[in-house]
Amino acid sequence: MRRAHTVDQVRTAEAAVLAVLPDGALMQRAAHGLAYAVLDLLGSAYGRRVLLLVGAGDNGGDALYAGAVLARRGARVEALLLSEHAHPGGLAALRAAGGRVVAAVGTPPEVVVDGIVGIGGRPGLRPEAVAALAAVADVPVVAVDLPSGVDVDTGELAGPHVRAAVTVTFGTLKVAHLVDPAASACGAVHLVDLDLPLPAAPVEALQAPDVARLLPRPASDAQKYTRGVVGVRAGSPRYPGAALLSVAGASSGLCGMVRYAGDPGVGDRVRAAHPEVVGPGRVQAWVVGSGTDDRAAGELAAALADGVPLVVDADALAHVARPLPPTTVLTPHAGELSAMLGAERAAVEAAPLAHARQAADSYGCVVLLKGRHTLVAEPAGRVRVTTTGVPWLATAGAGDVLGGLIGALLAAGLDAFDAASVGSWLHGAAATLASAGGPLVAGQVAAAIPDAVRALPLG
Incomplete structure (x- = not known):
C-alpha cells in the first residue's frame, strides 16, 4: 500500500x-x-x-x-x-x-x-x-x-x-x-x-499485493451461487453497446453468475454475445445506469428496491436521491459529479479530492470519481487513489466496463469501498495489458481483466 x-x-x-x-x-x-x-x-x-x-x-x-x-x-x-x-x-x-x-x-x-x-x-x-x-x-x-x-x-x-x-x-x-x-x-x-x-x-493507493489480498477467490467447494450473482440493468435501444460492455465487465469471471434485466430487445444481443449470461432473478448486487436513457429512473428504482449493494453509473446518476444505502457505489466523471453537487465542472477538476469527499458525505455512500488518478472516497473521509492505467483508457465505454467489474466484486462479497478501489485498480491494470503501448477500445479492457488477475502475485 x-x-x-x-x-x-x-x-x-x-x-x-x-x-x-x-x-x-x-x-x-x-x-x-x-x-x-x-x-x-x-x-x-x-x-x-x-x-x-x-x-x-x-x-x-x-x-x-x-x-x-x-x-x-x-x-x-x-x-x-x-x-x-x-x-x-x-x-x-x-x-x-x-x-x-x-x-x-x-x-x-x-x-x-x-x-x-x-x-x-x-x-x-x-x-x-x-x-x-x-x-x-x-x-x-x-x-x-x-x-x-x-x-x-x-x-x-x-x-x-x-x-x-x-x-x-x-x-x-x-x-x-x-x-x-x-x-x-x-x-x-x-x-x-x-x-x-x-x-x-x-x-x-493500492498496489498489486494489496489487490491480491483483497480479491475474492473461489473456495475449493464453491459453486456459482456461493460465488455471487450480479444483475445488470444497462443499455437501451438507443445505446445497446452500454449493456454489452457493462455485462462484459461483470462477466469477466470474478463472480459466479451474471443476470441481465434491462431492455428485452437489448437482452437478445447481450445473450448472443455472452451466452453464459442469464435472465432476471435473485442477485447479490446490481449494476444500473449505463446507456439506460429514458429508462434510467425506473431501472434505478427497481435496483434500489432489492436492498442489495449496487453500482450506479451514467444516466442513473441524475436520479439518485440522498442519502443512499452505504453499500452503494456511485461512479461519476467530473461532469456528472458537478451536476450532482451543483458545482462547476472546472471546480471539480481543480479540486477533485475535496469534491469526491463532499459527494461521499452528501450521498452517504462510496463515490468513485473517474480521472487520470481515479479517486474512491467513503463518507468517513478515507480515500484511495488508482494509479494504474494508461492514457489510451480514455475511450468510449470504458466506464461501462468498470461499472460491471465493480458490481461483480460487490456480488462476490467485497464491501463497497474495497470493491470500488480493487475494481478500479484491475480496470487500469487490464487497460495497460490490453494497450501494450498502443490504442485500445473498451471491449479489449474487459477481455484483459482475467490476465490482470493472473498477473497478481500469489497471496
Missing part, C-alpha cells in the same frame, strides 16, 4: 524522530537520498552541471546538502538563492565541497534541483522563483519533497508551480503525490525512507 500523509502528520512524526536523533541526522539522510536520485537521473556526476534553486528553510537545506554530496563527486554545482534566509549549514557545506553561489542562471545546467518551497509553503510561487524557472524552462527538474507551488494536502494548484521530471520525497508520500492535478506535476516519485512513526493515512 502506498500511503500519503498530511503535513501535520509528517511534522508530528518528524518531531518524534528528531527528539532522539543527533542534530542534523534526518536532513543528512534526506540529502543523501536526494543526491543519489539526481545521480540516477544524470547517470554520472563528474563534470555534470547542476543548478540548485534554493528557498528558505529545511527544503532549501536539503537541496544545499545534496549539492555538497554531488560536488564532492565531481559535479559542477551552483546555487541560486531565492531567499535571504538560506539554510546556513547547508550553504557552508556546499561551499566547502566546491560548490558556488551565483546571482543568476549562467551556462545552462543539465538538471535543476527545486528546493524553493517546502511542504509548509503556500500554493503558487513568487515572481523571482517564476523568473528563475523560466530561465531553465527546458531543463529537467528534480523536486525536493514536492514540486514547489502545489498544495500539499489537497493536490490542488493555485498559480505558478514547478513541473518536475522526478520528485524525491522523504519519510512518506504526501497527498499531492497521488491526487491530481498536483500529482501530474510530480513526475516519477522516489521515496526516501526515514523510519518515521506515522499514523493511519487519509489517502492511500
Whole structure:
C-alpha cells in the first residue's frame, strides 16, 4: 500500500524522530537520498552541471546538502538563492565541497534541483522563483519533497508551480503525490525512507499485493451461487453497446453468475454475445445506469428496491436521491459529479479530492470519481487513489466496463469501498495489458481483466 500523509502528520512524526536523533541526522539522510536520485537521473556526476534553486528553510537545506554530496563527486554545482534566509549549514557545506553561489542562471545546467518551497509553503510561487524557472524552462527538474507551488494536502494548484521530471520525497508520500492535478506535476516519485512513526493515512493507493489480498477467490467447494450473482440493468435501444460492455465487465469471471434485466430487445444481443449470461432473478448486487436513457429512473428504482449493494453509473446518476444505502457505489466523471453537487465542472477538476469527499458525505455512500488518478472516497473521509492505467483508457465505454467489474466484486462479497478501489485498480491494470503501448477500445479492457488477475502475485 502506498500511503500519503498530511503535513501535520509528517511534522508530528518528524518531531518524534528528531527528539532522539543527533542534530542534523534526518536532513543528512534526506540529502543523501536526494543526491543519489539526481545521480540516477544524470547517470554520472563528474563534470555534470547542476543548478540548485534554493528557498528558505529545511527544503532549501536539503537541496544545499545534496549539492555538497554531488560536488564532492565531481559535479559542477551552483546555487541560486531565492531567499535571504538560506539554510546556513547547508550553504557552508556546499561551499566547502566546491560548490558556488551565483546571482543568476549562467551556462545552462543539465538538471535543476527545486528546493524553493517546502511542504509548509503556500500554493503558487513568487515572481523571482517564476523568473528563475523560466530561465531553465527546458531543463529537467528534480523536486525536493514536492514540486514547489502545489498544495500539499489537497493536490490542488493555485498559480505558478514547478513541473518536475522526478520528485524525491522523504519519510512518506504526501497527498499531492497521488491526487491530481498536483500529482501530474510530480513526475516519477522516489521515496526516501526515514523510519518515521506515522499514523493511519487519509489517502492511500493500492498496489498489486494489496489487490491480491483483497480479491475474492473461489473456495475449493464453491459453486456459482456461493460465488455471487450480479444483475445488470444497462443499455437501451438507443445505446445497446452500454449493456454489452457493462455485462462484459461483470462477466469477466470474478463472480459466479451474471443476470441481465434491462431492455428485452437489448437482452437478445447481450445473450448472443455472452451466452453464459442469464435472465432476471435473485442477485447479490446490481449494476444500473449505463446507456439506460429514458429508462434510467425506473431501472434505478427497481435496483434500489432489492436492498442489495449496487453500482450506479451514467444516466442513473441524475436520479439518485440522498442519502443512499452505504453499500452503494456511485461512479461519476467530473461532469456528472458537478451536476450532482451543483458545482462547476472546472471546480471539480481543480479540486477533485475535496469534491469526491463532499459527494461521499452528501450521498452517504462510496463515490468513485473517474480521472487520470481515479479517486474512491467513503463518507468517513478515507480515500484511495488508482494509479494504474494508461492514457489510451480514455475511450468510449470504458466506464461501462468498470461499472460491471465493480458490481461483480460487490456480488462476490467485497464491501463497497474495497470493491470500488480493487475494481478500479484491475480496470487500469487490464487497460495497460490490453494497450501494450498502443490504442485500445473498451471491449479489449474487459477481455484483459482475467490476465490482470493472473498477473497478481500469489497471496
